[in-house]
Amino acid sequence: MKMENTQDFLNILVALLMIAFAILMLIDFCMGLINLWDCQREKSSQADIEQNPTLPDLAPMVKQVNIPQARYTVPSRKNEIDTESLQQLIQKLPQSRLRTGARRLGIAVRVDGKYQKLAVLRIELQAKLRSQPMEVAQVLRGLKM
The missing domain is CATH 1.20.5 (Single alpha-helices involved in coiled-coils or other helix-helix interfaces)
Structure with missing residues (x-):
């Protein structure tokens, strides 16, 4: 209970x-x-x-600004890069530096667990040089001979 x-x-x-x-x-x-x-x-x-403001309706004011045109044009950074010397550098790079540069640029150094041939890496580096010269120049400057 x-x-x-x-x-x-x-x-x-x-x-x-x-x-x-x-x-x-x-x-x-x-x-x-x-x-x-x-x-x-x-x-x-x-x-x-x-919705019912007490301020008077102000007409939008348009301000005209005259900008003088530049006398000189600034060359683009793409034109500043000497691609021919970079292509020669790619051809002269030793194996270790070539693979390091390719890896830094996002190029596959290994395919199916095997290293790519150096000629293939050089061709891919030169193609990358044509499409993105600034990036390739920066990476190649970072490599030491």
């Missing part, structure tokens, strides 16, 4: 706790809705104020 009373008491206590939590969640939900309603009402009243 005593055990059944304790069991019933605990069951009722758990049920009351669940009801209390449900009521707290419902109250929190209602308070959130009220806060949302108040914020929405404040925003709509601010929008009404912004």
Whole structure:
């Protein structure tokens, strides 16, 4: 008998706790809705104020700026790079430097677990030189002979 009373008491206590939590969640939900309603009402009243400004309508002012044309043109950085000397450098690079440069430029040094032939790497480096001369020049400058 005593055990059944304790069991019933605990069951009722758990049920009351669940009801209390449900009521707290419902109250929190209602308070959130009220806060949302108040914020929405404040925003709509601010929008009404912004739609009816008391300031006079100002015409947009257009400002013309005269920029003098440059007398000299700045050569592009692509023209500054001596690609012929870089192509010769690619041909003269030793194996280790060639593979390092190719790896830094994102060219696959190994294919199927085997190193690519040096001639293939040189061709790919020269193709990269034609498409991205600045990047190749920067990498080749970083390599030491």
